[in-house]
């Protein structure tokens with residue numbers, strides 16, 4: 013492995029897709045180490061890099077980062093991609109930060125539903141919890157739909173890395189919710205999915 017190259021530990025369709033998408037957008041020089049989900053994440057060699065056994069992990073020389081939001085901000089700052097992240101003091105910076113972190117507020121909802129599906133035998137699942145998470149997911153998607161009314165991207169007319177962070181969460185959400193009920197959100201997501209870097213980063217079955 014070339015020590016000068018960025019290394020991304022990735023699982024297909026997981027939150028590491030955010031980082032892969034950003035790396036593809038900025039045409040960075042990077043290598044991907046792909047792991048099978050979830051078994052590959054238990055590998056002792058990977059655990060040495062990521063003690064919690066989660067992806068993404070980005071290795072940049074001596075720096076090892078393992079939160080997708082932090083990695084997005086780190087890459088924008090170190091690569092000075094102010095087109096993708098407003099600088100401190102710019103009017104849109106607070107909104108950018110808010111969306112970057114909202115991405116995880118949203119992603120935890122499909123993540124909870126997914127965990128239920130894969131880790132808990134059907135008879136032991138709490139229908140009340142599932143219903144609560146489904147309702148919370150609908151509420152978060154509705155909020156996003158309202159915020160996107162009259163704008164092309166989260167910050168207005170310019171695409172930014174906040175669209176990447178939240179765009180991935182919407183991709184994950186479509187496993188449990190239809191975007192048909194959220195027209196402005198659906199249009200924005202379609203716009204994102206037409207970007208070449210999106211297509212390079214997601215599994216093949218994303219919408220046309």
Ligand SMILES: N[C@@H](CCC(=O)N[C@@H](CS)C(=O)NCC(=O)O)C(=O)O
Pocket residue numbers: 026027028050053065066067068078079080081116
């Ligand atoms: N907040 C973290 C969440 C990372 C995370 O939970 N990743 C999932 C994949 S989407 C994972 O690696 N899960 C493995 C596990 O829970 O064992 C981030 O945004 O990077």
